[in-house]
Amino acid sequence: MKPYLPLFLAALFVASPAPSHAQAASSQSLDGIVAIVDEDVILRSELDRAVANITAQYASQPGQLPPREILEKQVLERLVMVRLQVARAADSGIRISDAELQQAMNSVANQNRMTLDQLRARLASEGLSFDEFRENLRDEVTIQRLRQRYIQAKVQVSEAEIDQLIATQQIGGPEMRLANLQINLPEGATPDEIARGREKIEQIKGLIERGETTFNAAAIRYSQAQNALDGGELGWRSYDSIPPLFANVLRAMKPGQITDPVRGPSGFQIVQLEEVREASAQKVTQYRASDIMIRTSDLVSAEVARQKIQALRDRIAGGEDFAKVAKEASDDTLTRNAGGDMGWFQADQWGTAIGAQVQQLADGGLSPIFQSDVGFHLIKRTGMREQDVTEDNRRNKAREIIGNRKADEEFERFLRQMRAEAYFESRLGA
Structure with missing residues (x-):
């Protein structure tokens, strides 16, 4: 497992989905309880599966693992922390939809250069349950969402803090x-x-x-x-x-x-x-272009929108000024008042459809009509440059550093408090 699961998932994969109270009650006669966490329980079978998953990850390096009794305590503590965070997220109204979960699963597969079917087969070849993987990933995404929500409410970074960090430390x-x-x-x-x-x-x-x-x-x-x-x-x-x-x-x-x-x-x-x-280079290719967009909606069909933007393209090809036409007819409220000017941007900053077109054009070139997820577009490329973004990156990096420090401190404090306030009874060795 370890070589092809990303770090965040490898860390979480030890966690098994929480049983319902009914499931726990019906199985307790056959399956011992190793811990009580608030009003929930962790079963011996859950701990054994979690330990087995860790053992599988280190199958080629078994000497790195501690003795079984120490490993069980470590894994149990992680199960407890996952259980507490998922419960807190549920109490906070955090829910991960099936669509979000599917997207996360595809992302894990892509990171490991696999299709989802290949990942499923790989898990099966190592005796690991795909359903368990799926539910553990749901827990991981849930915990990430909990962390994001918590730190968004707690962590703010001011421009003065960024200035101070840049003045006192070498960023980059x-x-x-x-x-x-x-x-x-x-x-x-x-x-x-x-x-x-x-x-x-x-x-x-x-x-x-x-x-x-x-x-x-x-x-x-x-x-x-x-x-x-x-x-x-x-x-x-x-x-x-x-x-x-x-x-x-x-x-x-x-x-x-x-x-x-x-x-x-x-x-x-x-x-x-x-x-x-x-550190990697800090230069990027930027493009400048102007855009005309005709939005599709329940009232404007794709065919009507296409015909309308074709008429606008014919006017521009006939010599009318692009900016004038954009101000009169574009549905893009972000650029219309500027005559369609999108400013300088990296290729996919306005979406992959626009990015693909702007990279193919020469300066001054007018694109064919193309469709995005919001409507039909016509763009005119007006420039390309290699831009040194070192200073922008320095400030963004400083903002990230300060934000991460504050976030780590705040969330670590939150976890310690949550753990301290939870009722926990270990029955390992009982």
Whole structure:
């Protein structure tokens, strides 16, 4: 599984769909309960399937997995967090339609360069249920929607904050691939608990540095972060997208090296620098064009709209000014008052139909009539340029960095609070 599922799905795939209360009640005599979460239960069969999925992902590297009892605790905690988030989303009125779910499934298949049928066959070949995959993906999309809704209400980024970040940090530049390993501390940890946490992460770091284990294997075995079962992988980050305390240390490190333990809001963590790469180029091709659009509707059939725009094209081909015709007749309210001028844009910024036409035209060229999902169009290309978007990208990157930091902090706080407020009873080993 792991090589062809995207990281977010690999992380979630351990979660099994929640049984209804009726299903749980009818099966409890045959299927033990391993945990109670609020008014719901997690069954032994769910945990076993989840552990089996993780084991399948690491079938070629079984030595990276911790002992069964530790793995069960890690997977159970993830099942609990998924269950709590999905329940909170349901209480908030979040629903994922079948159409949205189908789109997400197609996206997963496309990312892995497969058709949906090929993905189904691949899952079946590894003994994994497509129906379970589908419901787990619904949970993942639900959780993403919950996170989006929560941070939209909590996170705002001002232009002043962007200016300040740009003034104090170099935005852009090299990127690095990171992994982390975290040992959690309870809220209001005592000095003894803090000392034990520090000692534990120091011991783990020592194991890695002596070559007794790899960082990723140690993360799977010991880390208490949400990404533990992914080997602690954090993906590619720019230096300016992580907390300055880590960034300053990482700048002086070489791939393979590990930071000293750092205490954060959730506990102690160490970070490994895995790879470094230069940032991609920041130039894009932009086009300028003018547009006339005749909208189709219940009152204007496709044939009537086509005839109307053909008449407009004939007028322009006969010498009338494009801008004058656009102001008189175009249904595109965004461009009509400007004589159809769409400004500078990247090829597909106005949709794939317009993008395909504008790329084929020469400057000054008039397109044939073509159809989009809103009506029929006629465009005239007026320019093309290679544009340096470094400054725009810097500001967008700064906005993203600040937003992501705030979002991560807010949502992590939200998850900790939700977990602390939930009723949880583990029956593992009972």
